[in-house]
Amino acid sequence: MSTADTAVKSGVVFGGTRFDGVLFDCDGVLVDSERITSRVWAGLLTGIGLPTTTEQSLATYLGNSMARCLEIVTEQLGRTPPDTLLPQFYADVKVALETEVTPVDGIVEVLDALDAAGVGYGVASNGEHEKMRTTLGATGLLARFEGRRFSAVDVARPKPAPDLFLHAAQMLGFDPRRTLVVEDSPLGVQGAFTAGMTVIGYAELVSPERLVAAGAAHTVRDMRELMAFVG
Numbered sequence: 001m002s003t004a005d006t007a008v009k010s011g012v013v014f015g016g017t018r019f020d021g022v023l024f025d026c027d028g029v030l031v032d033s034e035r036i037t038s039r040v041w042a043g044l045l046t047g048i049g050l051p052t053t054t055e056q057s058l059a060t061y062l063g064n065s066m067a068r069c070l071e072i073v074t075e076q077l078g079r080t081p082p083d084t085l086l087p088q089f090y091a092d093v094k095v096a097l098e099t100e101v102t103p104v105d106g107i108v109e110v111l112d113a114l115d116a117a118g119v120g121y122g123v124a125s126n127g128e129h130e131k132m133r134t135t136l137g138a139t140g141l142l143a144r145f146e147g148r149r150f151s152a153v154d155v156a157r158p159k160p161a162p163d164l165f166l167h168a169a170q171m172l173g174f175d176p177r178r179t180l181v182v183e184d185s186p187l188g189v190q191g192a193f194t195a196g197m198t199v200i201g202y203a204e205l206v207s208p209e210r211l212v213a214a215g216a217a218h219t220v221r222d223m224r225e226l227m228a229f230v231g
Contacts, residue, residue, distance in 0.1 A: 012119050012180055014198060014229045015217060020115060023165060024165055025063075027123035028184040031135040033101050034058060040093045041069075046105040048132040050077055058205060065126040065158035085091070087204045094134055103139040104204075106223030111144055112159025122148035124168040124181075126158045126188075148172065162195035169195070182226065186214035189194060200226065 012019040016138035027165035030032040038057035045052040050073065052060075066086065072211045073081050087180050114121050116152075122145065125132055129151050136142040150168040157164075169176050184202040193215025201211030201219040208219035220226060 011117055011231075012114070012229050013231070014200070017178065019119075019173055019180045019198070019200065020178040021105060021120035021122070021169075021180075023122055023124045023168055023172075023174075023179060023181045023197070024182045025181075025185070025188050026127055026132050026135065028062075028104070028205060029182050030104060030107055030123060030141060031101050031139050032104050033097055033135050034062060034184075034205055036096050036100050037093050038062070040096055041089060044089055044092070045073065046087060048077070048081055052074060059089075062205065063126065063187035065152045066128070066157060068158065087089050090130075093131075097131075097134050098138050101135050101138050103141060104202075104223055110223055110226050110230075112143075113227050117230050119230065120148075120172055120174070121169050122150060122172050124150045124164050126152040126164070128153055157184075159191035160194070162191050165192050167196040169197070180229075183211075183216070186210050189214035189216045 012022060018060060024030050027037065035054065035058070038061065039054045042052040042057040046213050058134035064156050070081065070086070084215045117207055123132065129149065132149050132151065133142065137144060148215050149184060150164060150171065152164050155163035155167050157163045166176060167182065169179050178198045179197045181197045181199045182194060183189045183199055184205060186206060189199050189201055189211050199216045201208065202223065203211055
């Protein structure tokens, strides 16, 4: 039996296309971290004179790189935030994530199904490598992404630019046109769509309508719904 014959026996199929592999965002897709990080960030912003709730933090900063988050804070404050803001955030959020973060409900079953089908996958996150090591490590997912973790710091431009997705696909040997992406933020969806990839939006924190407007071909509210495309 040829390799091509073997390939059609299992894999990921969506919309009539068989995909080379899957790229996952990290925060909010692999690990249930968005509310934790948003709570910590909101508290620190409030402390420097920019009153912010967790809900406002989610609405404003979800999916952005930290560089972009600082730009937004500077715009809203009307001045540069203290140099201590980021170091304090990293220290506080590391403690919170190590003690509170859990895997997104259903993601372990999805990864198990991809492994069983022989489908490659990786993670492409605007978060830094250290943050991914913390969250994936605390949830027991780190080993599953060894050598397959890609951060916005690896490329010139973060999401919503396509750079990170194209870099991850190249490193993993995926054709962008046959790469399926799972994202939970409009910025991430936009970046993957611009990269020529097919996006499924995980509508847990953001409405399906916003994810579709950003370019998602389909949305799910339960991560286990993805298993319908693996076989």
